Amino acid sequence: MPLIRRIPKRGFNNAVFTQRFAPVNLNSLDLFSDGAKVDEAALRQVGLVKGDWAGIKILGGGKLKPKNLILEVHAASGSAKSALEAAGAKVTLLKS
Numbered sequence: 001m002p003l004i005r006r007i008p009k010r011g012f013n014n015a016v017f018t019q020r021f022a023p024v025n026l027n028s029l030d031l032f033s034d035g036a037k038v039d040e041a042a043l044r045q046v047g048l049v050k051g052d053w054a055g056i057k058i059l060g061g062g063k064l065k066p067k068n069l070i071l072e073v074h075a076a077s078g079s080a081k082s083a084l085e086a087a088g089a090k091v092t093l094l095k096s
Contacts, residue, residue, distance in 0.1 A: 021075055022053035026083055027062025032069060039072040055094070058084070 028048050032038055040056050043049040049056060055074025060083055069089040076084070076091055084091050 019054040021055045021057035022049045022051070023057055023059050024048055024073075025059050025061035026064040026080055029058075029064055029067075029069060029071075032067070034067045035069070036067075037070045037072070058091075064089070 022043075024043060029038065031046055031048075032042070036042070040049065043056060057075040058071065058073050058077065058080045060077050060079030064083055064087045066087045067089060069084070069087075071084065071089060071091045072094055073091070074094050076093065081091055
């Protein structure tokens with residue numbers, strides 16, 4: 001039997017230290033009116049975020065209609081940031 005199969009598989013695992021963010025796509029933000037403040041509490045109230053997450057991450061899925069949203073989230077993808085700024089929204093990244 002090879003040595004790799006005889007050695008026990010134990011040791012350090014980084015999975016304990018990962019931060020999992022709740023994903024929110026751009027097209028989901030159309031639920032909010034023009035000039036609305038979008039943060040974790042607002043997303044939970046609308047029902048876009050459920051469960052226990054380390055924060056909110058905006059993903060670039062879909063298209064956003066031009067709105068002057070004020071977003072306070074923990075992370076955003078590059079495509080989402082550029083699409084939000086093109087739509088007139090202001091993105092503030094929070095520390096988690």
